[in-house]
Amino acid sequence: MPEGPEIRRAADRIANVLVDETVEEVAFAFPELQRFTKVLSGQRVLEVETRGKALLTHFDNDYAIYSHNQLYGVWKIAKRGKMPATNRSLRLALHTSGHSALLYSASDISVWPREEIGMHPFLATLGPDLLSAKLAWRDISERLAMPRFAGRSLAALYLDQHFLAGSGNYLRSEILFCAGVHPKRRPRDLSRGERGRLARETLDLPRRSYETGGITLPPRLAATLKKTVKGFERRRFFVFGRDGRPCYSCKDTIRRDSMGSRRIYWCPTCQPE
Incomplete structure (x- = not known):
């Protein structure tokens, strides 16, 4: 599932072709939404906003389209009249005079008055x-100390959108590694210094991933690996997807487990239980 940084980058691409443009044609795949085609067609897009993993497209008639990519959804941008070659099912199409913003495979789409x-x-x-x-x-740091969150394992907490919106599977592994805390630990078990370090990494890692297009490694290490490691997915992360490989910090072997029904990765030396 795309996480906060990926959804924000998708929103940037959509905004680049839609904001301040008139959407000449709107098409919904779902019958219950087709009544909104006339409501939204001919309207100008004011903003494309993200809230965690959800994306909102705001129109100047005070309506907004809510969409959530879930596991398989993907946005594509194309020149008007040139549809991408794909076997995916088109769920939503927004056409301006020059471009089309196209949402494929997603099933969570709805239209709302903006005030609601x-x-x-x-x-x-x-x-x-x-x-x-x-x-x-x-x-x-304050949220980590809240009673409703403080007694839960960090592995569970960092998938909970009620805690922080936009976090997901790769971000939780990377954040916990960079903070040096084991996934099974709980916020109330952390020292003040550990909680502060975790809070800083929780802020920094998603922003780095957004800025770099999905790389959580610091620029110098990322540049070095780009010269020696083939394949983008193999040189994106500290620990995520790297089980059986050496930790970049201590050379111990990265481990993998399942927590919260999702795979998680950590270094036993850098993140002692």
Whole structure:
């Protein structure tokens, strides 16, 4: 599933072709949404916003399209009239005079009056967005100390969108590694210094991933690996997907387990249990 940084980058691409443009034609695959084609066609797009893993397209008639990629959804941008070659099912199409923003394979799409969008069942329960410019590391530290979160394992907490919106499977492994904390530990078991370090990494890693297109490694290490390691997926992360390989920091062997029904990776030396 795409995580916060990937959804934000998709939103940037969509905004680049839609914002301040008139959407001449709107097409929904789902019958229950087709009544909104006339409501939205001919309207100007004001903003493309992300809230965690959800994406909102705001129109100047005070309506918004909510979409969530879930596991398989993907946005594609194309010149108007030139549809991408794909076997995916088209779920939503927004056509301007020059471009098309196309959402494939997603099933969670709805249309809302903008003043009511906060009542969406998913959005109403979200924690702060990891990529929000208003979010500070002290805010995250305070949330870690809240009774509703403090007694849960970090492995579970860092998949919970009520805690922080936009976190997901690769981000939790990478954040916990960089903070030097084991996935089974709980916030209430951390020292003040450990909690502060975890909060800082929770803020920094998603922003680095967003800026680099999915790389969580620091620039110098990423540049070195690019020269010696073939394949983007093999040189993106500290630990995620690297089980059986040596840790970049201590050379111990990265391990893999299943926590919260999702795979997780850690270094037994850098993240002692």
